[in-house]
Amino acid sequence: MPRSSPQRHDTRQQQRRSASWVHTLRLLLRLVVTGVGVAVLTGTLLHRYRPPTGNAVTTHDTAEQDASANNHGSEAGLVGWIATSLGSGARLHGLEERFQALAAAQPDLLAGAYVAVLEDGQHASLNPDRATAAASAIKTPVLLLTLLARGQGELRWDETLQLQPHLVGGGSGWMGAEPPGRRFPLYMAAREMITVSDNTATNLLIERLGGMEAVNRRFLALRLQGTRVNSWLPDLDGTNTTTPRDLALTLALAESGALLNQRDRDRFRAIHGNSRPNSLLPLGFLQGLADAGVAANVDQALIDRGVRILNKTGDIGTAYADTGTIELPDGRRAVAAFLVEGTETTPYNSPRMRRLIQNMAAATAKALEEMSPSEAPAQSTPP
Secondary structure (H helix, E strand, O other): OOOOOHHHHHHHHHHHHHHHHHHHHHHHHHHHHHHHHHHHHHHHHHHHOOOOOOOOOOHHHHHHHHHHHHHHOOHHHHHHHHHHHOOOOOEOHHHHHHHHHHHHOOOOEEEEEEEEEOOOOOEEEEOOOOOEEOHHHHHHHHHHHHHHHHHOOOOOOOOEEEOOHHHOOOOOOOHHHOOOOOEEEHHHHHHHHHHOOOHHHHHHHHHHOOOHHHHHHHHHHOOOOOOEOOOOOOOOOOOOEEOHHHHHHHHHHHHOOOOOOHHHHHHHHHHHHOOOOOOOHHHHHHHHOOOOOOOOOHHHHHHHOOOEEEEEEEEOOOEEEEEEEEEOOOOOEEEEEEEEEEOOOOOOOOHHHHHHHHHHHHHHHHHHHHOOHHHOOOOOOOO
16 A cells, blocks of 8 residues: 655644634634623623612612602702792892891891792892801701702611710700610601701711711702801801801702602601791791781691791800791792891890891781782793
8 A cells, every 4th residue: 555645644734733723713712702692691681680789778769769860960950040040030129128127226136038939039138148157047958958868869768877975966855865876767867856956866967968078068069158067066156057048048949849859848848847936937927917916826827817837946045047938828939037146245045136037027928918929920940
């Protein structure tokens, strides 16, 4: 049998090696393509059908948070629109002159006021941007921040807050008398902060919102330029500040229906409407109505006249405040904020500070009662 030449044998070996490499490369290519396909499919499935994590909430709340997250980017635009709309109508010169006369009669008191009708922007003010001691009026912006954070999924309404020694605040409220380590539902802290002006409840919420600096950054994002938390409550030294315009804007933001969802807007109104003290803005407003006499129940007397005031007061002895949403018989809503701070010559807890707020509220009642809503243009809608 003839033997093959060495050259032909080497050629066949080279061909076999070449075929082997081609087969190997094809196999590797198939593995790579298959791996990429599996990875893409797995990622898609995990994204679409991801399981709940330890921070999961109910399906309803998740959907609500997703909707809020989609709107979060437009928050700055909404805030800007509301801030611009507030006080965009005619100036109430007669009411402003009355504010000035009342303040001039008390030269040792620093007075500020801001009143605006939400539907048409008619407004009046006195030192609207002068920052003074906020006292417990700071709790209204804190409530707004709490409900905004809830709507955006940053906290839960039913989560619990743990009492820590540095958060215990004296003065009004009962939570501070509880032992350290006690836990309170967040909704209870929000309610007690306003209804009984609980200082410890306020501190718990400020801590949960990230602390004082985080809260102050959030205030600035809401265009509350003069509102700052510098001390834990009760802050008897008056280091926490706000302005009449900021307090009025806080109420306008809550009332707009564009920033808070319907559920949280209702919560804000329900909590703010159950604040107990009514001896400043509500009493003064009642005294300013034409047919008002002496009333044993201020809130009921206002309701009997078609008026409801959802307010929150503040009082640290050297400063008084009251801010509230006023619902009028003709369907209009107004926001009002009054701040009065004493000076070095003002006696502690001077009744003149309270009377000045009452008198400015009475002047507001007269002015709003005399206004004709039919003359005002309709309020525009948010962008």
